[in-house]
Amino acid sequence: MRFRRGTRRAASTTAAQRAADRVFLPIAIGQILASAETLSLKHVFDDDGYLRGVSAQEYPPGSLRHRLGRTLDHPRTPKVLAGVTLAAATGLALGRGNRKLQIAASAVIGACNRLSEIRTPYGRDGADQMTAVITQYRALTALIPDQKVSDDLFLRAVNFQTALSYAVSGISKAFGSSWVQGHALPEILETEAYGRGPAAQILRRYPRFSRAVTVGTIVWEGSFPLIYLLPRKQASYALAAVKSFHVGVAATMELPRFVWGFFGSHGAVGHVLDTRGEPRTFEKAVLGTAGGVALASALIAREKRKVAEQRRLGPKGVMRLDGEIGAVEYVVNHPPGGPDRSRPVVVMECGLGQSLESWEWVAESLALDHTVVRYHRAGYGLTKSRASSGDILEAVLEEVGAKGEIVVVTHSIGSLSAASYVQDPRFAHRIGKLVVVDGTDPELLDADRSDRRRFGNFLQIQVHSLFAAVTGIYLWAPNGVERQAGYTPDTQFSHVQFAFAPRNVINSISEYAKVSTEGALDSLGAVAEVLVISSGEHAEQQQTFAKKIGAGIEVVHGSAHRSVIGYRHHAEKVEGAIRRFIHAK
Incomplete structure (x- = not known):
């Protein structure tokens, strides 16, 4: 009986580790590309460049925080952070199945990205934010002594963040008239930054199709949580379609790093789809707590x-x-x-x-x-x-x-x-x-x-x-x-x-x-x-x-x-x- 229980625990851990591998490989690829891009850039991090550091501006001159900010704002700092991130991301890519290496690499990548964000708080997209969420969640959940609980909580937290991000994005777009009317994507394609690629030119050539994609984005993002109601095979097809969407966006707007953070989060979604039906899950606890808090808040507001x-x-x-x-x-x-x-x-x-x-x-x-x-x-x-x-x-x-x-x-x-x-x-x-x-x-x-x-x-x-x-x-x-x-x-x-x-x-x-x-x-x-x-x-x-x-x-x-x-x-x-x-x- 002990042998069976130990075997079941080992199988469960192995399944969670495989899911973590599916999360971290795309993250590693994305960070390697991002680091290489940063190392290849010139002058943009200089004091007069558009990616110059601005963290010291918030603090009075002469203070400790101002001095630390000046160090962080130095033009060579992004290259140093990129070099450290590149090393950690390479280890992450080669460390499949190595839980300790993944945790350590995540902590390093998360810290470097956070410092970069403090230095220059712009120039990031949704994939960068998702990468930050994944690496930070892995570092935080690693503090839980029970490995099984730690790994399961990490994957479920990333899954919850993914579903919430898609749904909120879709709902927000539904209240934006340019999205509902199908004008948002065509307007983006008219900009100099995102409208020069061949895919953008094709979409401009077919405005009806472009508007259909715009409205369709609202629909699939807002309805993403319904994926958990689909049979596993159909849910896999749905995730594949979402991946295709991200690839299309990256190709249209010429953003080669755009897809990797989202691809990584899909590994956690797959883990949750594979473990549906368990009596106690992070998602149920969060939804139950959020629902109770929202109801209590609504009643308090009504009384006030x-x-x-x-x-x-x-x-x-x-x-x-x-x-x-x-x-x-x-x-x-x-x-x-x-x-x-x-x-x-x-x-x-x-x-x-x-x-x-x-x-x-x-x-x-x-x-x-x-x-x-x-x-x-x-x-x-x-x-x-x-x-x-x-x-x-x-x-x-x-x-x-x-x-x-x-x-x-x-x-x-x-x-x-x-x-x-x-x-x-x-x-x-x-x-x-x-x-x-x-x-x-x-x-x-x-x-x-x-x-x-x-x-x-x-x-x-x-x-x-x-x-x-x-x-x-x-x-x-x-x-x-x-x-x-x-x-x-x-x-x-x-x-x-x-x-x-x-x-x-x-x-x-x-x-x-x-x-x-x-x-x-x-x-x-x-x-x-x-x-x-x-x-x-x-x-x-x-x-x-x-x-x-x-x-x-x-x-x-x-x-x-x-x-x-x-x-x-x-x-x-x-x-x-x-x-x-x-x-x-």
Whole structure:
């Protein structure tokens, strides 16, 4: 019985070693070619070459890290690293069946490649990244004392990374309009770097075939995990087809090193296909853990959004108007001494998908001597009404008793909301001044919406936001909403939860697609006095927009589209410009 158990263990180890050999031989070939290429290059690693070292730039001169970086950035360093890698890769190629040699060579290759990446963090492709994953995984799993567990974990980790890389790549392409429309590969072939080879010329000659390959890439990459459901023979055919694809890409773009990292990863995929059905596997553990974490994250995010909504309805929160047009969420800030009827009421329009809290810093200061009204447009937050912005605004102003002059202040796409009512007979005689903060140019919006690629890019961003909202990823990872806002903790919490509420994300997609631009420039330009306040990020674009509507312009230098009102020091400049504009005679 002992003999049989030992035989079975030896057979299992031998199978894992054979799989490791299939992983490392392509890796060794790829590294030998890469090292030889590096050793043959001249001048590109010099201080003025395009592959010059840049690692020392991150650290202050004179520091230890800066001195180490200068050594790494030296023009001869890549040749030294390439020589070491060449020796290790040669050993790896000759070391079939030698587990210890493969581990040692992997550690050396992984370290050299990592140092090269730190020295020059560009010029690498997906195959280079896969090679790094394989060599680093082998070095790390070698720390596990049990050889069988170590080898099995190494192969399964590489397999999992391979399947994930293909699937994520396909899904990402599916949200890129140039890929979905079949334009991505033809566009790549038009570049000087990738379009000179004979294969590229053939593909340019047959654009339909080129587009079919482009769309087909999305399909096979996104569906790669289905390979584990195929019988072993058919799965082998599928892997062979994937290899053919990589060879085709390498031939078309003249990238002889492109295939080897991927070929190596297929050895690990084959190991997993051969061991399907085992009760406990790395893949099952990872998927189960990831699924549990994602579910917990989604539930936590859902509860936080509920808390934020309850806070909004609290005694210090917003108000809700339930009238004939439906429920409307709004907030009114009065001067400390109460409403001053001699001064105009300031109405603030929010940006796309943004909460009324986004105006907090500006509203807080303006409310020292003006009544400030903020509300959520149709479909956002607690506003269930689907009425027009003009109808909602009329109901809110009537509710708060605002009868006199109005100054409208908008941010982003809020300028188009204002355009829909500034010439409305109900408001035209009351709105004498309009402030547009980083406003949406209706002509540019029309151009973006009519261009399928640009519209696809917008949808891609929104779908990513929706995914982050549903899964709760935004709670644990940095996001653009938090990076460009710095409100007080309570306000920041409400603002972020609002931006990542699935309903608000979906509503922002709808508003972007449906908001009317007809006559918007004329309506905005017809207001007696208009001021454009631009972020530093969009200064040139806003200059053009200001000319179109005959407005003056002020630029808040150093600010971005959201941070122009999200950071207090930027918002103070915006508030100061608004105040000077309102009080100007």
